[in-house]
Amino acid sequence: MNDSRLSRRALIAGAGTAALAAPALAKLGGMIDLGLPGGPGLRPLSPAFPGKGEMIVQRIRPPLLETPMEAFAKGIITPNDRMFVRWNWPFPTEVKAAEHRVAIGGAVKQAVSLSLDEIAGAGEHVEIVAINQCAGNGRGLSEPRVTGTQWGNGAMGCAKWTGVRLRDVLAKAGLAEGAKRVRYAGLDVTLTEGAPQFIKSLPMDMAMRDDVLVAWAMNGEPLPILHGFPLRIVVPGWFSTYWVKMLAAIEVLTGEDDSHYVAETYRWPSVPVTPQAKDFPTVPITAMPPRAFITSHADGAVVAKGEPLTLEGFAFGGDAALERVDLVGTGRGGGWEIPCDLGPDEGGQYAFRRWSVRLPQVAGDFEGIGVRAKNVKGAVQPESLVWNRSGYARNVIERITLRAQ
Numbered sequence: 227m228n229d230s231r232l233s234r235r236a237l238i239a240g241a242g243t244a245a246l247a248a249p250a251l252a253k254l255g256g257m258i259d260l261g262l263p264g265g266p267g268l269r270p271l272s273p274a275f276p277g278k279g280e281m282i283v284q285r286i287r288p289p290l291l292e293t294p295m296e297a298f299a300k301g302i303i304t305p306n307d308r309m310f311v312r313w314n315w316p317f318p319t320e321v322k323a324a325e326h327r328v329a330i331g332g333a334v335k336q337a338v339s340l341s342l343d344e345i346a347g348a349g350e351h352v353e354i355v356a357i358n359q360c361a362g363n364g365r366g367l368s369e370p371r372v373t374g375t376q377w378g379n380g381a382m383g384c385a386k387w388t389g390v391r392l393r394d395v396l397a398k399a400g401l402a403e404g405a406k407r408v409r410y411a412g413l414d415v416t417l418t419e420g421a422p423q424f425i426k427s428l429p430m431d432m433a434m435r436d437d438v439l440v441a442w443a444m445n446g447e448p449l450p451i452l453h454g455f456p457l458r459i460v461v462p463g464w465f466s467t468y469w470v471k472m473l474a475a476i477e478v479l480t481g482e483d484d485s486h487y488v489a490e491t492y493r494w495p496s497v498p499v500t501p502q503a504k505d506f507p508t509v510p511i512t513a514m515p516p517r518a519f520i521t522s523h524a525d526g527a528v529v530a531k532g533e534p535l536t537l538e539g540f541a542f543g544g545d546a547a548l549e550r551v552d553l554v555g556t557g558r559g560g561g562w563e564i565p566c567d568l569g570p571d572e573g574g575q576y577a578f579r580r581w582s583v584r585l586p587q588v589a590g591d592f593e594g595i596g597v598r599a600k601n602v603k604g605a606v607q608p609e610s611l612v613w614n615r616s617g618y619a620r621n622v623i624e625r626i627t628l629r630a631q
């Protein structure tokens with residue numbers, strides 16, 4: 227949560243370099259330090275992407291935009307103009323709603339091609355508040371380092387999604403005997419010949435769930451292009467690698483999915499591994515574990531000695547409701563923990579939830595304090611990083627130090 231802006235000189239130098247790199251950065255607002263261990267942590271901040279406020283630029287094309295942590299301090303909903311953006315491949319910058327179709331084929335009774343109106347008419351309209359989090363969120367903080375986009379913790383956000391149930395859309399085609407998985411693709415196109423298309427699939431029990439949606443709205447607005455206009459899959463509680471954007475095709479499978487992004491990547495070890503480990507079994511990354519963050523104070527912030535101190539932030543349970551949040555730290559007497567107060571449950575079990583805690587008096591520095599979330603399934607954030615070579619599913623307790631003066 228390191229938000230140190232550079233000096234004006236560095237800022238101008240940064241703007242100059244970036245202006246050469248791409249027109250999108252011409253209106254460069256400044257730089258941000260993500261505090262990645264081993265660096266480099268500096269990234270440009272830019273308000274220049276279509277429909278976006280100030281975002282951390284991880285890559286321009288296809289865009290990888292990270293949300294500055296300050297956007298999470300205000301409330302449980304991440305506004306559309308602050309939601310992080312991630313695309314594996316280039317995608318159309320314009321999609322004509324009237325012409326868009328979703329083709330459903332494979333193990334179905336009757337292959338169909340559905341217009342947006344037909345999708346909207348497929349069933350009851352459902353609204354759900356859910357966290358969209360990249361499986362690689364926080365990967366840049368891994369030690370030892372791992373390859374992949376060096377995200378800080380801003381590859382997540384919480385929005386209200388509106389759509390119909392995937393199962394109601396599937397019912398338009400009807401499942402054939404032996405249907406086992408539901409695979410789907412968007413409109414993005416691969417850059418290099420023979421490269422794998424970004425397609426993902428869900429096991430049938432997930433695809434049939436009450437809250438798995440084909441969504442067309444995000445926070446009450448049509449999906450922005452960067453977030454998958456006109457339709458995207460929403461799988462509350464699961465990492466957003468499954469939330470395919472610009473949904474255009476659905477295929478029902480009778481067997482396992484051997485496609486690249488299911489069979490080869492977005493997997494992690496099913497046993498604990500060391501950085502040296504070579505052959506180990508893997509399973510797909512699916513459900514999100516709980517996480518919690520402090521938003522009231524950045525690492526290194528100064529607090530008033532002898533005064534009371536209120537800390538605030540947000541947390542989430544992952545694939546189950548949040549049960550509790552504790553402030554945890556170390557002191558001369560060993561570890562300590564203080565329960566935090568949970569804010570109102572505004573968004574339900576898949577949403578961010580605010581927490582706060584008031585300490586009666588600051589006695590001295592707080593070295594490495596953090597907040598630890600636990601969900602109702604009993605999953606709790608670990609003390610140390612569960613390292614894996616792709617940096618997936620980070621949920622170690624995030625710690626900061628506060629200086630008393």
Ligand SMILES: Nc1nc2c(c(=O)[nH]1)N[C@H]1C(S)=C(S)[C@@H](COP(=O)(O)O)O[C@H]1N2
Pocket residue numbers: 309310311312313314315358359360361411412413414424452453454466467468469470471472
């Ligand atoms: N069509 C398509 N959908 C996609 C992707 C993609 O590359 N193409 N990336 C996925 C990944 S890895 C993430 S983290 C989320 C990001 O969603 P957002 O850009 O709306 O935040 O989209 C998912 N859906």
Ligand SMILES: [Mo]
Pocket residue numbers: 312359360361362466467
């Ligand atoms: Mo992702």
